[in-house]
Amino acid sequence: MTYKTQVGIIGAGPAGLLLSLLLHRQGIESVILEVQSRDAIEGTIKAGVLEHPTVELLKELGVGERMMKEGFEHHGIELAFGGKRHRIDLHELTGGKSIMVYPQHEVIKDLVGAVLANGTTIEFGVTEVSLHDVDGTQPTIRYKKDGAAGEVRCDFIGGCDGFHGPSRQAIPAAKRVEHLKVYPCGWFGILCEAPPSSDELIYAQSDRGFVLVSTRTPTIQRMYFQCDPTDNVNNWSEERIWAEFRARMANDDGWTLQEGPIFQKGIIAMRSFICETMQHGRLFLAGDSAHIVPPTGAKGLNLAAGDVVLLSKAIAGFYRHNAQAALDSYSTRAVQRVWRGEHFSWFMTSMLHDFEGEDTITRRFRRAQLDYVVNSRAAATSLAENYVGLPFEDMYA
Numbered sequence: 001m002t003y004k005t006q007v008g009i010i011g012a013g014p015a016g017l018l019l020s021l022l023l024h025r026q027g028i029e030s031v032i033l034e035v036q037s038r039d040a041i042e043g044t045i046k047a048g049v050l051e052h053p054t055v056e057l058l059k060e061l062g063v064g065e066r067m068m069k070e071g072f073e074h075h076g077i078e079l080a081f082g083g084k085r086h087r088i089d090l091h092e093l094t095g096g097k098s099i100m101v102y103p104q105h106e107v108i109k110d111l112v113g114a115v116l117a118n119g120t121t122i123e124f125g126v127t128e129v130s131l132h133d134v135d136g137t138q139p140t141i142r143y144k145k146d147g148a149a150g151e152v153r154c155d156f157i158g159g160c161d162g163f164h165g166p167s168r169q170a171i172p173a174a175k176r177v178e179h180l181k182v183y184p185c186g187w188f189g190i191l192c193e194a195p196p197s198s199d200e201l202i203y204a205q206s207d208r209g210f211v212l213v214s215t216r217t218p219t220i221q222r223m224y225f226q227c228d229p230t231d232n233v234n235n236w237s238e239e240r241i242w243a244e245f246r247a248r249m250a251n252d253d254g255w256t257l258q259e260g261p262i263f264q265k266g267i268i269a270m271r272s273f274i275c276e277t278m279q280h281g282r283l284f285l286a287g288d289s290a291h292i293v294p295p296t297g298a299k300g301l302n303l304a305a306g307d308v309v310l311l312s313k314a315i316a317g318f319y320r321h322n323a324q325a326a327l328d329s330y331s332t333r334a335v336q337r338v339w340r341g342e343h344f345s346w347f348m349t350s351m352l353h354d355f356e357g358e359d360t361i362t363r364r365f366r367r368a369q370l371d372y373v374v375n376s377r378a379a380a381t382s383l384a385e386n387y388v389g390l391p392f393e394d395m396y397a
């Protein structure tokens with residue numbers, strides 16, 4: 001199959017699907033190539049928290065209806081340490097903003113439905129995706145599907161293929177500066193059948209390591225604990241997992257975690273990664289293909305959304321007024337917001353995780369920072385405005 005379109009998009013994750021919807025709204029056509037099946041992308045358990053600007057974007061694009069009905073709006077989060085829980089009132093500290101707990105795979109279902117309803121093609125299950133002539137005016141994406149060769153000829157390529165996709169590699173190595181920090185820990189994530197333990201998410205620091213208590217529905221809970229990134233989920237029986245959660249969540253408030261049968265387990269690596277530049281010729285990276293954050297700040301999907309808002313406007317400007325400046329400055333502008341999100345994710349990770357072999361000064365700094373955040377309105381406000389999400393553009397346009 002050969003397609004001729006305006007924007008060829010590689011990857012049907014949040015970045016690729018949102019880019020297609022944003023472009024369609026501006027009357028710009030796209031075709032999306034995705035290596036996985038529709039069932040696979042709609043079933044993979046990933047993120048849970050949507051920032052305020054992402055929620056507004058989904059509503060504005062007309063894909064927020066189910067999220068508003070089935071998602072859970074949270075006005076605060078809790079930080080637990082030293083045996084006590086402390087509430088950060090996001091809503092009050094940010095002039096009325098909040099976050100939405102709504103799983104990424106549900107967002108994906110809503111986005112895929114809307115993209116297909118626009119009449120946009122998503123080719124699922126493609127293989128051997130490669131990028132050609134990205135520094136010319138007619139770049140091409142080649143791929144195979146069911147053994148047959150296919151091609152997308154386009155004006156621009158949206159490289160939205162996640163951390164392991166081919167798009168970033170299509171930028172010449174000499175033009176790329178890649179910043180990488182690997183954390184010496186991972187997150188062990190579970191889904192279990194239990195009622196919620198708390199009305200709001202709990203980020204807990206303990207001498208045994210970090211715990212995040214999140215939720216999905218009134219009967220399904222999502223929780224994580226800091227683990228050795230090289231560990232194997234099979235080393236952890238249900239009893240061992242709950243014993244670890246109990247030990248880390250020990251408190252003076254008489255509060256206990258609600259436990260129940262665990263039906264999903266997985267280990268996630270923790271990295272900070274930024275590729276500068278995010279563009280080369282007619283190829284533009286967006287989302288995890290250009291940057292990765294450790295999950296502690298709940299920023300990954302939200303940074304992807306910020307990228308494609310900028311990118312879609314730049315592409316629309318090109319078609320409408322033949323404007324080149326916003327395209328040329330895409331990477332510089334996008335990466336500025338990305339660095340803010342990267343720093344916040346590192347800050348949350350450093351404040352809440354314990355790393356083996358640390359000196360006592362570093363440990364006490366962590367506690368001093370936690371004490372500061374829960375006792376100073378200025379410090380709490382800074383955390384809150386980052387957590388609910390900084391504006392997509394105003395600050396960084």
Ligand code: FAD
Pocket residue numbers: 010011012013014015016033034035036041045046047048049050104129160161162163164165166189268286287288289295297298299300301302303304
């Ligand atoms: P992806 O979601 O990775 O999508 C890329 C797509 O490209 C995939 O569908 C992939 O199959 C496809 N692809 C790859 N290679 C090719 C190829 N060669 N050809 C075609 N297609 C290809 N973020 C938050 O904002 N909030 C959270 O609470 C949060 N929690 C998280 C919890 C966990 C456990 C994990 C793992 C992540 C979490 N994140 C969170 C991060 C978030 O999930 C990612 O940042 C987000 O998925 C990035 O979207 P993307 O579209 O850039 O990339």
Ligand code: DHB
Pocket residue numbers: 046047048049201212214215222295296297298299
């Ligand atoms: C979830 C994931 C996160 O990374 C986070 O910071 C908060 C919640 C979640 O999956 O629910």
